[in-house]
Amino acid sequence: MVRKIGIVIIVLGIAAFSPAPINDSIKNHPKRVEQSQAQLTKQQQFNGVVPVVGQIPLSVNEVGMERDKSSRHSIEHEGEGESSMTVGTNRADKVGNGATIVEATNRVEQEVHGSKYLWLYGLIIATLGFGGWKLFQYKIEKSMPVPEFSKRFLKEFENGNS
Amino acid sequence: MKRLRRKQGTTFLATTMLMSLLSVAGMTYLSSASNVMKTAKRKALDVQMTQLCDAGVQTLLRTYWRNFRDSQAFDDMTTDLTNASIASPKAVTSGSLPGAGNFSVGVISYTQPTGDVYSRIVTVRAVGYIDRNGNGSLDSNEPAKIVDVKVTFQLQRSQVFDYVYFVNNFGWMDGFGPSDLTMNGDLRANGDFSFTNGSPTVNGTVIATQNEKLSSGVAGNVSGSPVKWSNSSYATYQSASNPFVSRMRQSYDATSHGAKTSTGYKSWQDIVFDTNGTIVNNMLDGATLSDSSGSRGWQKATSSATPTYNALDPAPSQEVVMPDLGDIADYQAASAAYVDSKATYADGTANPTYNQGAYLDVWNTSTSAYQRLTTSGCISGSAVIVGTTSHPIKIHGPVTISQDAVIKGNVTGQGTIYTGRNVHIVGSIKYVNPPDFRGTNPTSIDNANEKTDLLGLAARASVMMGNPTGFDNFTLSYMSPPFTKSRLDSNGNTIPAFNAMDVDSTGRRKYQSVISDSVMNATAEGVNQIDAVMYTNFVGGGDLGTSGGGVTINGTIISRDEAMIIYSLPMIMNYDTRVKERTMTQKPLVDIKLPRSPVLMKSTWQDRGTSYGS
Incomplete structure (x- = not known):
């Protein structure tokens, strides 16, 4: 029992005097006193540019960048069942050459352009229709017999008037 | 015989025309029905x-x-x-x-x-x-x-710049009592947010977010409850002669700021602190605790008090995508292209830097004159920049330094320093003309603060505070795994956790500067005050307050991992409301070209x- 109590006291003692995550190591840290304006002025001798050291990191994420095989399902399989492409590679161009888009564009444009001349077609049809109607009228008039009473009526009319 | 034939011809024509009409009618009907179907x-x-x-x-x-x-x-x-x-x-x-x-x-x-x-x-x-x-x-x-x-x-x-403290991976406050740490502004994490071993004072909103992209996949909870002042306590503190009260947001007062539903309040809503979390016009208003279980208001006046909550909205909080300073060339191009387009301030006075490009000037002790370090807004290499009250660092616009910036002292002007690697803050940074957020007229406050100094520090790698040559294992342990977290990008690729001990392409460890240790030791001092909006792609941390007297940050700290070790108390953080996007104008009061987030x-x-x- 005494031994157990002793262990508990030791453990609690260690816990009590161990450094808290943030504050307790202050005592051991050398203090750097805030400097005066005069000291700052002296340090302005360091003002300036220092040339590039080594290389400028091209990517700050470059170390250890790798595909994570166990990545979340929702991310990994988000695009399943649909066509996809990889940006930044030539894959995009391999997926299609745009022939379908160009062909569809041409076809639709042709139909749209076709409708632009609808008025011309209408004019031609109206002209032909009007001409046809006049021709029909002419043929009708030509083929129709002149009523006899008309001749008699004209003769009587001429006689009556004379 | 002749007459009869003529009669038959007439009948034939009439019949033909009738048949034609019937045919046309039939065809028309068929065509119409066919068209409907088509x-x-x-x-x-x-x-x-x-x-x-x-x-x-x-x-x-x-x-x-x-x-x-x-x-x-x-x-x-x-x-x-x-x-x-x-x-x-x-x-x-x-x-x-x-x-x-x-x-x-x-x-x-x-x-x-x-x-x-x-x-x-x-x-x-x-x-x-x-x-x-x-x-x-x-x-x-x-x-x-x-x-x-x-x-x-x-x-x-x-949106990350709307917060006084934004940490992507893990927000944490450990070991602070109510008078040890006072945060006057909103706090947010794209992960869990934890208050342990004490209850610091947070006069603002705290947000945690569920995040499956973090390596461990976090639930997004706020654990622990900080102390929060009442509006009257806050106002009393601000009206007394306490340090940096001019840099604090005002607390809400219905008499001064108007009712929450009034048009007058709209001018204040982005720049005041209200301890009472409520919903106004279907929007959260005032200080709340928000996480994956929704948003709630809370009251806790002392560390020993049991917090009380009032539920406001069951909707979980959402991730705010952090900007990522990827290609330094983009920022070099932006610096070179920058021209100050503001001809006049809001009060009508002329902007003295109108039409000027980005620059960074420092005092040259050899020539006893200012020296321009930038060429077309850029510096190739690293820069040591020290300012004094009589000869402060002068900044204008977005300036890009391809490697490190080592900075301390007094600063004047408005601009942001982008670095291709680290920003090392080796001493206090103080504005020559600081803003003052007190007053009764929002327009007058804005007009005055629009002209005062504002500095942004945006590091493509990390913002290190204090002298890195003095970082011990204790400090470095907060800049290394397992404390720092790996994460997944949108394609499932793992971006490894930041490790301060890794060596990068400069041949230096990630927490060290490319500037020589002798220069760092000669210039470094205790960091007690930072007047700046700090943004970092990785760690914001280091040793602060080592010269005693506490630490005050007037601005923001935005990072993926935060590792600030505070060596003297109290610590105070005051949000600089000038960089917050205003609801009415959809833009901040002062635009210093801070890092941006992608939208489609x-x-x-x-x-x-x-x-x-x-």
């Missing part, structure tokens, strides 16, 4: 093909959006899409929706708006068609529809026509 069929096809076009557009845009969201740069887009045209579409892809039809989609236009380096306008053309013979291509007898969708990929002002905006959907095949 129209109905075409309408069904049109709807079907519209859906196919939409599927195509979404497929293509999602691919580029994911890439853009991660890279936060236009490089891949520019490589893939430049010179796209109708005759030669780029990034063409095709697919099918089973039972519906096929789509083929590509980019037909890719442009940068004049004078806007942060936007790209992309026009996508989608063809939806019914592949009747199943040969996978569009044939002349197959119907097809064309839709053009115009979208804008943009790097927009980021759809602007037009244009139906270009349908062909039903021959």
